[in-house]
Amino acid sequence: MMPTPQWARAHTNIALIKYWGKKDPKLMLPANDSLSLTLADFYTDTLVRFRGDCPGDSLTIDGQPVSAGALTKAVRVLDEVRRRAGLTLPAQVISRNHVPTAAGLASSASGLAALAAAAAQAAGLHLTEQELSRIARHGSGSATRSVAGGFVRWYAGTDDASSYALPVAAAPALLQDIRVLAVIFSDQPKAIGSTAGMAQTVATSSYFPAWTERAERDLAALLPALAAGDFPRVGAIAEGNALAMHALTWAARPPFTYFLPATLALVQGIQAWRAAAPVPVYATIDAGPNVKLLTLADHVAAVQEWLADHFPTARVVVTHAGPGIQYYPERKEPR
């Protein structure tokens, strides 16, 4: 018998060591290990019902049917769950995003992680986070890391079974005190989407092979810094890794960048302020123009003040470390 479905909640994450490029697009194996922080305030709630009375898989987000592209990603996750459960029933997927576009954070990570968890639960599968992360990976690379909480490492792996995410040990004070300020310059869709940008970079950037080596070295340096709670070291590694990732796109053919002039102005401003103040604040940037600043709880007010002075029109959202998958009863839709 099928269990009563439950809502599954998964949170977005921000990568400190970036995922940029696949070594196997079919299996969704990334070129390098990556490492992220799961974020508390941005998440997706998803309910899955496997139903014999439906003609095929359906997915609504906030009550609206999704695009064909989004449905395709969801179906890949659902197919993995059905395969493991020996199910053939179509699924009705209801999803609620609590990742405002205004936060400049992609909802695909939380959305496809929540889907993996909700579908597995509805299918009666009892899976570890590690197994769920493998399923989420088939929907979206960054979703692999949104199954677990805190600092999370996605092992690139060499096949479907070995490419999964696990939490990483970090000093408790660091996990408690780390803060992320999302600084939003633009909520316009980017000119080059992540998937296309990654594919172009892997295929044409002169620096791609050197990038994967750099990312592995950065990750090896980051692990002891996390364990020791050495925030300035964590921040410097994350900032360097993000900029090295963005450097790839300048060396692509043709060259491109996700930066806006304001992105560059903020990175340079933060670097200069950090050197002069000194304040422990570091920048990281994903495939888009917005910047996420990493700092510690004691410095949030100073960073907010500096941002208000220097980037008065930017929107700023503050968050902290978030948990892994959470479940809620079907009747009690979570808020």
Next chain:
Amino acid sequence: MMPTPQWARAHTNIALIKYWGKKDPKLMLPANDSLSLTLADFYTDTLVRFRGDCPGDSLTIDGQPVSAGALTKAVRVLDEVRRRAGLTLPAQVISRNHVPTAAGLASSASGLAALAAAAAQAAGLHLTEQELSRIARHGSGSATRSVAGGFVRWYAGTDDASSYALPVAAAPALLQDIRVLAVIFSDQPKAIGSTAGMAQTVATSSYFPAWTERAERDLAALLPALAAGDFPRVGAIAEGNALAMHALTWAARPPFTYFLPATLALVQGIQAWRAAAPVPVYATIDAGPNVKLLTLADHVAAVQEWLADHFPTARVVVTHAGPGIQYYPERKEPR
């Protein structure tokens, strides 16, 4: 007997394939071959007198004694000339820069090339451009390319004798029609000088080995494009090479950039305008925030208009291909 000294004039150049990093700092051997265009309107005039009645080498630029650092570079060039001529006399060097700071172009290339030529002439040496370029190299890497006119290739070489510059064959129409618009955002000294920036990049950038391979490939592609007079191909290769060079600095430890937000805005604006218009205009950037736009004579007015619309506060200077070393009699100081 020493010949009557003559003024030597050398012009600045702009690299289409960048020189960024030395494989031998002592011999001034660059990590990769580079290729430049000598520019007509920016030059240095230099007169050298070898004099027994002076206590040591002296150098004035526009009547002012230079810094110790600038004198050191000049002395390296003078020593090369004295060594070849079997001279031990000190030199009095008088130099006039016609490279306005406002043009955002370094005067070290023209200055040290003019010095090499003037010193060799004053010492009675009769040297080819190739030999003069070797001497200029000891003063400043980019000076190697300022001895010759038009498109010039600096062969990296493997020792002092094999690291020199020679003109490169180009379609006559291209050499006639190519235009360079220097777009000046800032005439402030850069925060990180070229020599320090290069050294930091070579020592710490994860992408440096890949850069030298990229530069050699770009140069191999540029040569037939120059010979064929294929300007859009020349421009695209130059722009890609410049951005790949600047990508190196984002992957250095710590990461840095010579770009200002306006630099990025102009590169992105030109890329978008070029795709939409279409107008053959391409960007290249040296170690600083200013941009040089490459286009053809027929499009200069359109590019100037576009710049006036989009970057009204930037200064713009237009120039074209310039010649190699020229000499003028001592009594008739060139204007």
